[in-house]
Each structure stands twice: as structure tokens, then as C-alpha cells.
Amino acid sequence: MSMYVIGILIGYMTLNVFTDLKYRKTKNIWHLLFLIVGIGITYFAGIRTGKEITIILVMALVCGLLLETFKFSSPGDTKMLVVVALYVSNIVEESAMLTAITLTAFHLLFFWIASVYRLIKILGFAGAIKDQLEHAASIFGAKLPKKEIQLIQSFPGAFSILLGAIVYIAFTMY
Known part of the structure; x- marks a missing residue:
């Protein structure tokens, strides 16, 4: 199952990194579509409970909104961070809260x-x-x-989120 999740995550991130680098924006419908698919996979495959899914989504949203408040990222980056945190939580064996916080930390590391x-x-x-x-x-x-x-002035957040997700998954797998 995790190979399918990795495939979906790679497709989502490739699409978003390309549009973020080329057009400096991402589509809300893509974030919503991949979020719904991710919630479905996560819940119905029994990877996470509904409570854990909620914790991941809320923590990633709070971290993203904090980054927006301090002008480190844009609203599109926050939406992307939420979706990526959900998919990464399917792959790593960490707690729900730690997954969202660690992914945000890696995103900030590459931004720094x-x-x-x-x-x-x-x-x-x-x-x-x-x-x-x-x-x-x-x-x-x-x-x-x-x-x-x-x-x-306008660092593409999709790229640093992608790098953060790759490094985080690599650290937890090896």
C-alpha cells in the first residue's frame, strides 16, 4: 500500500512543483482532490484512525498558518503542507502530531x-x-x-516542501 501512496504523493508533488516554479501558483482543486483521496486511503486502508487523521490535518494547518503569519509561506504552501503531511503519515511510523511538526521543520530547514x-x-x-x-x-x-x-521575494514553497518530505521519508525508512 505504501508504494501506491508514494506514487500518488510523487504525482501530486511533481504537478505542484512544476506549476509553482513555472506559474508561481497552484490549483485549489488539486489540493482538494488529493486531500479527499488521501483521507480515503488513510482511513479505509486502516493506516490511521479518524482521530489521528484529524490531528495530522489540524497540526499541519496550524504550522502552515504560523508560517503564513510570519511571511515564510503563502496560502498555497499551507494547503500543500496539509496534503503532504497526510500522505507522509501513511508512509512513516511516527505519531500523527510528530509527523506534521517534523515535516514543517524540514520545510523550514530548506527555506532557511x-x-x-x-x-x-x-x-x-x-x-x-x-x-x-x-x-x-x-x-x-x-x-x-x-x-x-x-x-x-517569492521562494517556491512547493520545492522546499518536496525536499522536506523526501528527507523526512528517507530518515524514517533507513
């Missing part, structure tokens, strides 16, 4: 890597390290000078 790469191109390696250390110090109350560096 792209941001740091862009920061290095703008400020140089030493400047990027200094900037990251200043931001780390600001967590503990240090005041930062106002800098307006536009790192990533």
Missing part, C-alpha cells in the same frame, strides 16, 4: 538554507555569519540596527 545562500551572495560569507549572529543575539534581547535586506 536558501535564505542563507542568498544572504551569503549579498553580504559575503563573513557578513552573513555576522548577520546571523546578530539575529541570534536579538532573541536574547539585543537591539538590532534596522536593515532591509530582501532575501527571498
Whole structure:
């Protein structure tokens, strides 16, 4: 069953990554269609209970909405994160809540890597390290000078979600 789920997930992600990279948008109907199919597969195959499915969907939605609040992602990325979290939960043997949170963390990891790469191109390696250390110090109350560096105007979230899903599945399978 997991091979079918992986096949459906690959098809969904390929479609979304292509349209996100080319047109900078994804279709809501695709998210809805794959979500309904994913819920059906997950529930009727007995992979997860209705309660676990609800936990996965709600946690992925909350994580996605938090990312939207802090301007890390767009609404399409949130919908994609919810659908991918459901399909990934069919493959991995983790708890429902941990699956949604870990997938979001991997998505953020690749987003952060792209941001740091862009920061290095703008400020140089030493400047990027200094900037990251200043931001780390600001967590503990240090005041930062106002800098307006536009790192990533519109990073395609589908790509980082795809990378996050691949890495997460690879870590849990091996």
C-alpha cells in the first residue's frame, strides 16, 4: 500500500512543483482532490484512525498558518503542507502530531538554507555569519540596527516542501 501512496504523493508533488516554479501558483482543486483521496486511503486502508487523521490535518494547518503569519509561506504552501503531511503519515511510523511538526521543520530547514545562500551572495560569507549572529543575539534581547535586506521575494514553497518530505521519508525508512 505504501508504494501506491508514494506514487500518488510523487504525482501530486511533481504537478505542484512544476506549476509553482513555472506559474508561481497552484490549483485549489488539486489540493482538494488529493486531500479527499488521501483521507480515503488513510482511513479505509486502516493506516490511521479518524482521530489521528484529524490531528495530522489540524497540526499541519496550524504550522502552515504560523508560517503564513510570519511571511515564510503563502496560502498555497499551507494547503500543500496539509496534503503532504497526510500522505507522509501513511508512509512513516511516527505519531500523527510528530509527523506534521517534523515535516514543517524540514520545510523550514530548506527555506532557511536558501535564505542563507542568498544572504551569503549579498553580504559575503563573513557578513552573513555576522548577520546571523546578530539575529541570534536579538532573541536574547539585543537591539538590532534596522536593515532591509530582501532575501527571498517569492521562494517556491512547493520545492522546499518536496525536499522536506523526501528527507523526512528517507530518515524514517533507513
